[in-house]
Amino acid sequence: MRIISGTAKGKRLTTFAGEAIRPTPDKVRGAIFSMLYSRLGPLEGMKVLDLFAGTGALAIEALSRGAAHAWLVDAGRDAGQVIPINLSACNVENRGTLVRAEAARALNLLEKDKPFDLIFLDPPYGRDLLPNLLRTLATGRFLARNGVLCAETGKNEILPDTFEPLVRVDERAYGITRIHLYRYPESEE
Numbered sequence: 001m002r003i004i005s006g007t008a009k010g011k012r013l014t015t016f017a018g019e020a021i022r023p024t025p026d027k028v029r030g031a032i033f034s035m036l037y038s039r040l041g042p043l044e045g046m047k048v049l050d051l052f053a054g055t056g057a058l059a060i061e062a063l064s065r066g067a068a069h070a071w072l073v074d075a076g077r078d079a080g081q082v083i084p085i086n087l088s089a090c091n092v093e094n095r096g097t098l099v100r101a102e103a104a105r106a107l108n109l110l111e112k113d114k115p116f117d118l119i120f121l122d123p124p125y126g127r128d129l130l131p132n133l134l135r136t137l138a139t140g141r142f143l144a145r146n147g148v149l150c151a152e153t154g155k156n157e158i159l160p161d162t163f164e165p166l167v168r169v170d171e172r173a174y175g176i177t178r179i180h181l182y183r184y185p186e187s188e189e
Helices: 026-040 057-064 077-089 103-109 130-139
Strands: 047-051 069-073 096-099 116-121 143-154 166-174 177-183
Touching: 026 057, 026 116, 026 143, 026 166, 026 177, 047 057, 057 069, 057 077, 057 096, 057 116, 077 096, 103 130, 116 130, 130 143, 130 166
Parallel strands: 047 069, 047 116, 069 096, 116 143
Antiparallel strands: 143 177, 166 177
């Protein structure tokens, strides 16, 4: 696994094995950032929240592409060891904050840092973790007015078109993964 673009382009990321991790493949990550660029433009100066960060690949890719700061949330022991290594290897450690907590608890801890311009949610597939988190993110105004929330699910998992006030603006399948983009309706005008 490597960083695709930006200041850390080509840097290899440290990974870890186990059932608790399913890193987003480079090809899918490339597709996600292409979708995001068409809606957000360059990520320069943006605040990023990466829930279920794993290796940190999504947040580090955003930092490599110019995001100002990323909060990487993961309660896993392995993730807590690997994320700092990857931030350092990509020379973005001063722009990344590791939050070692379960996603729902982390949102309470990050209340003071919101809103975020870009939010990633990539939980373990098939555990139905997204609906409650998406409702909390939407109603708690964690997403900036013109921001994008990017959720990953298994290909056959279904999410509603709306998490008031957020609406799905794009959905695509790549292999075993389905990508869902949500925004505020007026962000699309």
